[in-house]
Amino acid sequence: MLAAVDHVQLAAPPGSEDRLRAYYQDVLGMTEVPKPPVLAARGGCWFEAGPVRLHLGVEEDFRPARKAHPGLRVTGIAAYARRLEERGAKVVWDEGLPGHRRFYSEDPVGNRLEFLEPLAGRGRRG
Template identity: 35%
Template sequence: MIIGLHHAQITIPKGAEEQGKHFYCKVLGLAEIEKPVPLKGRGGFWLQVGKMEVHVGTEEGFDRLLTKAHLAYQVEDVSHWRKVLEENNIEILESVPIPNYERFEFRDPFGNRVEMIQEVTRTGT
């Protein structure tokens, strides 16, 4: 029986780890976690996101702008994250509205599609 999701992986170009750590750890505020010793030679880095992990690997020859694949970070204040990203010159892409959620998308510095999503309660009609 599947009991949950342990981690998701995204990729960045080889040699871009420092730029990736700056964006994911400094701009988004995610905590880097130690990779197991046997995997350290593969490049990339790992992040803690709540109880889950995001593994940032390295990969060449892949156009990240051509895929709909993405991570969606659940947030408490979607407007805060819109402001943070705009202050860091990250282009905000409006998402198709879905009931009971506020959300937007953006591309990380490597072209990976990312979504910020907040559940909201609507009153009235």
Template identity: 40%
Template sequence: MRINFKRIDHFQICIPPGAETEARNFYIEILGLQEIPKPDYLKVGGGFWLEIADIQLHIGVENDTVSPKRHPAFEVDELEKVKSYLVDQNIRIREDRPIPDFERFSCFDPFGNRIELLGRITK
């Protein structure tokens, strides 16, 4: 099976606890990025989301320098088929809660790096 990657949806970087004001100053005031809404149930962990052209930058809060929150996320066609394919290949999968307009899951490379895959929910 060949996976048809459509685009990168978002990427996430992490900042230390208590650094959100400094991060907002840099990303919003200095770089001029636009803050966008973050789902309420994800706000508990801190951080905020930004938009860069049609890509999102998620700013997360972490103590650890090697964080499982850091990851690329790719929108793909036929998400369930992709998941089945990866499971058949013995790739570790983690189910993730849906976010507005998308179903999603994460898979991990042999080194433990997380890759999020998203499929748009058609209405």
């Protein structure tokens, strides 16, 4: 039986770890967590913020997905969007999901990220 999503894996090109750290730590406010040594040898990096875990793994012929993305639930979405913009990240608002405020952004290697917050009085979809 499924209980939860443990993490979401995104791909990144070789040698991009410093740019990823700058974005996921400094822009998004996540914390880097050490990878197990056997996995660290492969490159990439892992980040956490509360229950959210994102793993960035190196892919030799990396191309960012055009549509696939994680949807990250936030609180105080307007303030969070300002945080991203103040740190140089592009924020694109989208009103297409009823009952939610949401925007999209991209990490420095082109991975698409969705940030969303239910409107007051709205619960989880589904």
